[in-house]
Amino acid sequence: ADxxxxxxxxxxxxxxxxxxxxxxxxxxxxxxxxxxxxxxxxRRGIATALLNASMQSMKNDYKAEEVYLEVRVSNDPAIALYEKLGFSKVKVLKAYYADGEDAYLMARPL
Incomplete structure (x- = not known):
């Protein structure tokens, strides 16, 4: 984008x-x-590219075995993307965000 x-x-x-x-x-x-x-x-594949590049580096450069993140329980588009990339919901983190919203902790092996 220039x-x-x-x-x-x-x-x-x-x-x-x-x-x-x-x-x-x-x-x-x-x-x-x-x-x-x-x-x-x-919806242009930018987040997918960012995540894939980061996960590749985590595994190859830093020898990480798994990766995790937190996401708002209301953020359906992000949750769908993470699930498409192999993440699964591990647990709910109650009142994780400053506004009181819960988060899912999502993780996947590398």
Whole structure:
């Protein structure tokens, strides 16, 4: 878009308990702290490309075993995208957001 920033992703690598395994196991994991695409640029594959590139780097460059994120329970388009990319809902985080809305913690193996 002529050099215009239309989206971003803020990933990080953490060491902590697995969000996917039954037993409490410490793993290296990726965390998508934040991701956004300007409304007029949505549904063009930008978020998918950002997520796929980040997940590839998490796995190949940082040896992460899994990735997780939080999403508003009301954000159906984002939830559908994450599910399409292999994420599943792990649990509900009550009143996660400042306005009191719950979040789903979603995760997938890398």
């Amino acid at each position: 050099g215009k920033v239309v989206g971003y992703i803020m990933p990080r690598i953490e060491w902590g308990f697995s969000n996917l395994r039954q037993l409490p196991v410490l793993v290296r994991k990726g965390h998508v702290v934040s991701i956004a695409v300007l409304e007029e640029y949505r």
